[in-house]
Amino acid sequence: MTAEPHSNPLSPERHHGPRLDPQALGLVTDLYQLTMMAGYRARGVHQRPAIFEVFIRRLPPGRGAMIFAGLEPLLQDLVNLRFSAEQIEWLKSLAIFQNATIPSAFWEELAVLRFTGDVWAMREGEVAFANEPLMRVQAPLSEAQWIESYVLASLSYPTLVATKAARMVQAAKGRPVIDFGLRRGHGPHAGLLAARVGWIAGFAGTSHVEAARLWNIPAFGTMAHAWIQSYGEERETDAFAEFAALFPHAPTVLVDTFETLEGIRKAARIHPPVAAIRLDSGDLPNLARRARAILDDHQRSSTRIFASGDLDEYKIDALTRAEVPIDAFGVGTEFITGGDIPKLSIVYKLVELDGRPVIKRAEGKRTHPFGKQVWRSQDCVGIFRGDYVTHRDESAEGEPLLIPAIAGGRLVEPRPNLETIRAYCADRWANIPAELRDLQHPGTYPVSYSERLERASRAMGL
Amino acid sequence: MTAEPHSNPLSPERHHGPRLDPQALGLVTDLYQLTMMAGYRARGVHQRPAIFEVFIRRLPPGRGAMIFAGLEPLLQDLVNLRFSAEQIEWLKSLAIFQNATIPSAFWEELAVLRFTGDVWAMREGEVAFANEPLMRVQAPLSEAQWIESYVLASLSYPTLVATKAARMVQAAKGRPVIDFGLRRGHGPHAGLLAARVGWIAGFAGTSHVEAARLWNIPAFGTMAHAWIQSYGEERETDAFAEFAALFPHAPTVLVDTFETLEGIRKAARIHPPVAAIRLDSGDLPNLARRARAILDDHQRSSTRIFASGDLDEYKIDALTRAEVPIDAFGVGTEFITGGDIPKLSIVYKLVELDGRPVIKRAEGKRTHPFGKQVWRSQDCVGIFRGDYVTHRDESAEGEPLLIPAIAGGRLVEPRPNLETIRAYCADRWANIPAELRDLQHPGTYPVSYSERLERASRAMGL
Known part of the structure; x- marks a missing residue:
C-alpha cells in the first residue's frame, strides 16, 4: 500500500475531464x-x-x-x-x-x-x-x-445488464421493450454500453440517440412534459394535435402532465388518431385499463398504450400476467443500474x-x-x-x-x-x-x- | 414512439466502439x-x-x-x-x-x-x-x-457515490479508505468518475492509475495473488521478501493466497518489516485480531493491517465499533456500484x-x-x-x-x-x-x- 504525494502541476483542463483516451x-x-x-x-x-x-x-x-x-x-x-x-x-x-x-x-x-x-x-x-x-x-x-x-x-x-434486459424481454411476452435509461446510468458512458447490450438481448430499441447512431439501433422517442407545459393545461389538446401534425410518423403523446384520465380523453379525440399514448406515472394497471376503454370508446382501438416508470422484469411480468392492456414498455432506472442486482x-x-x-x-x-x-x-x-x-x-x-x-x-x-x-x-x-x-x-x-x-x-x- | 429502420451502412469500426466523442x-x-x-x-x-x-x-x-x-x-x-x-x-x-x-x-x-x-x-x-x-x-x-x-x-x-464514500469515511473513523473499485464499475468510465468523487468525499486515494494521474489523486496498490502463485506455496516467504526488497517504499503483502494465518506468520518474519499486510477474504474480525497478535509477537507493531473484500459503510462501522485492529480499508464493489443504493x-x-x-x-x-x-x-x-x-x-x-x-x-x-x-x-x-x-x-x-x-x-x- 503506497500513498503517492500529489504534487504534480496540472493544467486546468486536466482537472475535471472524466474521459479515457482510446x-x-x-x-x-x-x-x-x-x-x-x-x-x-x-x-x-x-x-x-x-x-x-x-x-x-x-x-x-x-x-x-x-x-x-x-x-x-x-x-x-x-x-x-x-x-x-x-x-x-x-x-x-x-x-x-x-x-x-x-x-x-x-x-x-x-x-x-x-x-x-x-x-x-x-x-x-x-x-x-x-x-x-x-x-x-x-x-x-x-x-x-x-x-x-x-x-x-x-x-x-x-x-449484468444484458441479462437484466433478457429477463425484461421475457416478462414482456412479445411486447416491445425499449431502453430509456441514459439519464439514470452510472455516468454518460453507461448509457452507451446499456443501449448496446439491451439491443443484443432483445430490446426493440433505445431513446439514446448517439447509441442508436453508432450501432444502428432503432431510435425511439415520445414527448416531453415540457412540451405540454409550454401550452398550459387549458391547451393540452392543442399540444397533442400540433405535435401529431408536426410528427405524423407514429406520434406518441404523454397524457399524465395534469389529469391523466382527462389527458387520455383529449388524446383520444385527436384526428388522425395518434399512434400511442404514454403513461409514465400513477397506478398503471388501473390507468391502462381505463385508457383502453376510453380509446376504444373513441374508435381508437389501433392507438397503443405505452407504459414506463420504474418498471422492472417483476412489474412487467405482473402486468402481462394480469393481461393489463399495455402494448409496449419503456425501461430506465431498473434496467440501466441493474435494478435489484447492480453488481x-x-x-x-x-x-x-x-x-x-x-x-x-x-x-x-x-x-x-x-x-x-x-x-x-x-x-x-x-x-x-x-x-x-x-x-x-x-x-x-x-x-x-x-x-x-x-x-x-x-x-x-x-x-x-x-x-x-x-x-x-x-x-x-x-x-x-x-x-x-x-x-x-x-x-x-x-x-x-x-x-x-x-x-x-x-x-x-x- | 417511433421505431427507426436500421438500414444505414456502418463501417466495421463503428459497430462496437463504446465511446463518446468529446x-x-x-x-x-x-x-x-x-x-x-x-x-x-x-x-x-x-x-x-x-x-x-x-x-x-x-x-x-x-x-x-x-x-x-x-x-x-x-x-x-x-x-x-x-x-x-x-x-x-x-x-x-x-x-x-x-x-x-x-x-x-x-x-x-x-x-x-x-x-x-x-x-x-x-x-x-x-x-x-x-x-x-x-x-x-x-x-x-x-x-x-x-x-x-x-x-x-x-x-x-x-x-450517489460521493455520498456513499462520505459514509464509508465516516464509518472508518479516521482510518484511510481507498477506492479499489475500477474492475467492478458500470463500465471502465465509471471507475474514473468514482475515483474522482471518492477523493472529493474524503478517500485517501485510489488504485485506478489513470484517475490518479488525471486528477493528481494518491495512487495505492498492494500485490496480486498471481505474484504469490508465481512462486508457489512452498516459496511464499520468498514471494514476500523479494517483493519488499524490490519495492521498499511501504510494501504491503497479500497473506491469503494459501493459508492465511501461515501467510501472516511468514510476512511477520520478513526483514525489514513490511509496511502492511492485506486481508482480502475470510472472517475479518477474527483474522485481523489474530494477525495483530502474530505481528506484535514478532515485534511488528508498526506493520499495519489493511482489509478489503466486499466492505461497505455498515461493515466498516461494525469493525471500527468492535475495535477490530484494522488500520485501513479498501473498498470496491460496494462503493463503485453504490452498493445497497445503486440509483x-x-x-x-x-x-x-x-x-x-x-x-x-x-x-x-x-x-x-x-x-x-x-x-x-x-x-x-x-x-x-x-x-x-x-x-x-x-x-x-x-x-x-x-x-x-x-x-x-x-x-x-x-x-x-x-x-x-x-x-x-x-x-x-x-x-x-x-x-x-x-x-x-x-x-x-x-x-x-x-x-x-x-x-x-x-x-x-x-
Missing part, C-alpha cells in the same frame, strides 16, 4: 498490476507463459443463467492497448517506482508494450453459468496481469503458469487449475442439458464454447456484427431449460468437471 | 429532446426564456444528506456541447424527421447550436437535500430541453417559462413553480439548521447556495480545482446535524418554502 488505455488499470509487471521484469519471469481465466463465481440471486456481453468492444480495446509517453513519465515519478530496483529496460519496454497473447472466449451473447470459464487469456505473464482490471471492468456490467462477481484468475497447474486456495471458493474448455450438450430439440468443463487439451461431447477471439495479439477475423450477436443471443436464450427462466426461483444448470480437472484440483489440496 | 456530445441525449427542439422551432417558441431545475425527489433509504457531485466535469461539457455534421445528417435521415414538417433552418441552426444560457448551481461538494434545487438552468427553451439527459446522467451517479431519483423540471410559473401536477409529487434560490442557516457553531427555498428574486437570511457557474454560455471563472472541492466537501459534511449521520435511521433535515412559493403552488392547484 489511444492510451494502458493506464486504465490498478496500480498493483504495474508493480507486479515491474517485479516480474526484475525477476526475469515476465515472459513466462501464463493462463488466466474469467469466470462468474456465483450467479446473482434469482438468476438461472447469464448473458455473456461486452466482448467485442473489449477485444478491440485489447489489441489497441498501450501507454502514452506522458503516462510512462508520470508513472516513473511515483514514489513506489522511484524507490524500486527495477531494470531501466522495463520503462522502455512499457513504451512499446502491446498485448501479444491469445484470447479464447465464449461468443458475445452466449448463455453462461457460474464456475465455468467465459474467457481464457494465454499470454506472457506480464501482459496477462496488465489487462486484468480492464477486462473485468469491460465484461461485468454488460453481462456481478466476475473474477480473473491465474490457472496455469509454464504449463503447471495453479490455484488460489481461499476458503469456500472451489476452483480448478489449468486452462480449460467448456463443452455444452443439447437434447434432441436443442435445449441445453449441461456444461462439461475439461482441460483445454481434452476432447468431449458437445459444442466447445471457447473459441479463438485474439491470436498473437490480433483479432481473429471476421468479428460478428451487432445483428449477428443479437440473433445468436436470441437463439441461445431460447434454448435454456424452462426452469432456469423462473424470475424468482430458477433451477440450477448442471456444470460438471472432467476427472482430469478434479484430480488436479484434489492434488492441490482442494 | 467534440460531439450533442447527440448524447434522448430522441424526444430533439423532436421537442424541432417542434419548438416549428412553433417559433424555441427562444422563449425557460427555467429548469434539478432536484432530488426523495433521499434514498438510510440517507440523511447527499453530497452534490459531478458538477465541474458537467459544466466543461455543457459549454462545449455541439453536434457533428455527420450526426446531423444521420438525424435528418430518421423517419420521424423525414416525415415531419420542420423548417429547414432548424438543421442549419443545429449545426452551430451551443448552450448559451446561464447555470446557477450549488458548489460541487455541497451537502444537499431533497426537494430543493441543486442547479437552475436559465436558457432558451430549446437549449434547456437539449441538455436534460446529459445533465442528469452527469450528476446522479457522482452524487438516485434526480429530476430536471421546467418551473418557469416566459416569466410565468410552470409545474407538473403528478399525483403525490409536490412541486413549486418558478426559478428558486436556497438559503442555508447555521447555528452559532456552524451546524446547518435548515434550508429555506425562495423565489429567485427573494432575499432571505442565511447563505445563498446557488451561485453562477455558467453565464451566457461561458464558464464563470475561476473554477475550483479538485483540492478545493475536497476541502469544501469536508467542511460542509462536518456541519450537518449529528442525527443526519446515523447510517441506518437518519433524522430529517428541515427544508421549507417561502410564502410566495407556497402561494404560487396553491394557485396552480397543488
Whole structure:
C-alpha cells in the first residue's frame, strides 16, 4: 500500500475531464498490476507463459443463467492497448517506482508494450453459468496481469445488464421493450454500453440517440412534459394535435402532465388518431385499463398504450400476467443500474503458469487449475442439458464454447456484427431449460468437471 | 414512439466502439429532446426564456444528506456541447424527421447550436437535500430541453457515490479508505468518475492509475495473488521478501493466497518489516485480531493491517465499533456500484417559462413553480439548521447556495480545482446535524418554502 504525494502541476483542463483516451488505455488499470509487471521484469519471469481465466463465481440471486456481453468492444480495446509517453513519465515519478530496483529496460519496454497473447472466449451473447470459464487469456505473464482490471471492468456490467434486459424481454411476452435509461446510468458512458447490450438481448430499441447512431439501433422517442407545459393545461389538446401534425410518423403523446384520465380523453379525440399514448406515472394497471376503454370508446382501438416508470422484469411480468392492456414498455432506472442486482462477481484468475497447474486456495471458493474448455450438450430439440468443463487439451461431447477471439495479439477475423450477436443471443436464450427462466426461483444448470480437472484440483489440496 | 429502420451502412469500426466523442456530445441525449427542439422551432417558441431545475425527489433509504457531485466535469461539457455534421445528417435521415414538417433552418441552426444560457448551481461538494434545487438552468427553451439527459446522467451517479464514500469515511473513523473499485464499475468510465468523487468525499486515494494521474489523486496498490502463485506455496516467504526488497517504499503483502494465518506468520518474519499486510477474504474480525497478535509477537507493531473484500459503510462501522485492529480499508464493489443504493431519483423540471410559473401536477409529487434560490442557516457553531427555498428574486437570511457557474454560455471563472472541492466537501459534511449521520435511521433535515412559493403552488392547484 503506497500513498503517492500529489504534487504534480496540472493544467486546468486536466482537472475535471472524466474521459479515457482510446489511444492510451494502458493506464486504465490498478496500480498493483504495474508493480507486479515491474517485479516480474526484475525477476526475469515476465515472459513466462501464463493462463488466466474469467469466470462468474456465483450467479446473482434469482438468476438461472447469464448473458455473456461486452466482448467485442473489449477485444478491440485489447489489441489497441498501450501507454502514452506522458503516462510512462508520470508513472516513473511515483514514489513506489522511484524507490524500486527495477531494470531501466522495463520503462522502455512499457513504451512499446502491446498485448501479444491469445484470447479464447465464449461468443458475445452466449448463455453462461457460474464456475465455468467465459474467457481464457494465454499470454506472457506480464501482459496477462496488465489487462486484468480492464477486462473485468469491460465484461461485468454488460453481462449484468444484458441479462437484466433478457429477463425484461421475457416478462414482456412479445411486447416491445425499449431502453430509456441514459439519464439514470452510472455516468454518460453507461448509457452507451446499456443501449448496446439491451439491443443484443432483445430490446426493440433505445431513446439514446448517439447509441442508436453508432450501432444502428432503432431510435425511439415520445414527448416531453415540457412540451405540454409550454401550452398550459387549458391547451393540452392543442399540444397533442400540433405535435401529431408536426410528427405524423407514429406520434406518441404523454397524457399524465395534469389529469391523466382527462389527458387520455383529449388524446383520444385527436384526428388522425395518434399512434400511442404514454403513461409514465400513477397506478398503471388501473390507468391502462381505463385508457383502453376510453380509446376504444373513441374508435381508437389501433392507438397503443405505452407504459414506463420504474418498471422492472417483476412489474412487467405482473402486468402481462394480469393481461393489463399495455402494448409496449419503456425501461430506465431498473434496467440501466441493474435494478435489484447492480453488481456481478466476475473474477480473473491465474490457472496455469509454464504449463503447471495453479490455484488460489481461499476458503469456500472451489476452483480448478489449468486452462480449460467448456463443452455444452443439447437434447434432441436443442435445449441445453449441461456444461462439461475439461482441460483445454481434452476432447468431449458437445459444442466447445471457447473459441479463438485474439491470436498473437490480433483479432481473429471476421468479428460478428451487432445483428449477428443479437440473433445468436436470441437463439441461445431460447434454448435454456424452462426452469432456469423462473424470475424468482430458477433451477440450477448442471456444470460438471472432467476427472482430469478434479484430480488436479484434489492434488492441490482442494 | 417511433421505431427507426436500421438500414444505414456502418463501417466495421463503428459497430462496437463504446465511446463518446468529446467534440460531439450533442447527440448524447434522448430522441424526444430533439423532436421537442424541432417542434419548438416549428412553433417559433424555441427562444422563449425557460427555467429548469434539478432536484432530488426523495433521499434514498438510510440517507440523511447527499453530497452534490459531478458538477465541474458537467459544466466543461455543457459549454462545449455541439453536434457533428455527420450526426446531423444521420438525424435528418430518421423517419420521424423525414416525415415531419420542420423548417429547414432548424438543421442549419443545429449545426452551430451551443448552450448559451446561464447555470446557477450549488458548489460541487455541497451537502444537499431533497426537494430543493441543486442547479437552475436559465436558457432558451430549446437549449434547456437539449441538455436534460446529459445533465442528469452527469450528476446522479457522482452524487450517489460521493455520498456513499462520505459514509464509508465516516464509518472508518479516521482510518484511510481507498477506492479499489475500477474492475467492478458500470463500465471502465465509471471507475474514473468514482475515483474522482471518492477523493472529493474524503478517500485517501485510489488504485485506478489513470484517475490518479488525471486528477493528481494518491495512487495505492498492494500485490496480486498471481505474484504469490508465481512462486508457489512452498516459496511464499520468498514471494514476500523479494517483493519488499524490490519495492521498499511501504510494501504491503497479500497473506491469503494459501493459508492465511501461515501467510501472516511468514510476512511477520520478513526483514525489514513490511509496511502492511492485506486481508482480502475470510472472517475479518477474527483474522485481523489474530494477525495483530502474530505481528506484535514478532515485534511488528508498526506493520499495519489493511482489509478489503466486499466492505461497505455498515461493515466498516461494525469493525471500527468492535475495535477490530484494522488500520485501513479498501473498498470496491460496494462503493463503485453504490452498493445497497445503486440509483438516485434526480429530476430536471421546467418551473418557469416566459416569466410565468410552470409545474407538473403528478399525483403525490409536490412541486413549486418558478426559478428558486436556497438559503442555508447555521447555528452559532456552524451546524446547518435548515434550508429555506425562495423565489429567485427573494432575499432571505442565511447563505445563498446557488451561485453562477455558467453565464451566457461561458464558464464563470475561476473554477475550483479538485483540492478545493475536497476541502469544501469536508467542511460542509462536518456541519450537518449529528442525527443526519446515523447510517441506518437518519433524522430529517428541515427544508421549507417561502410564502410566495407556497402561494404560487396553491394557485396552480397543488
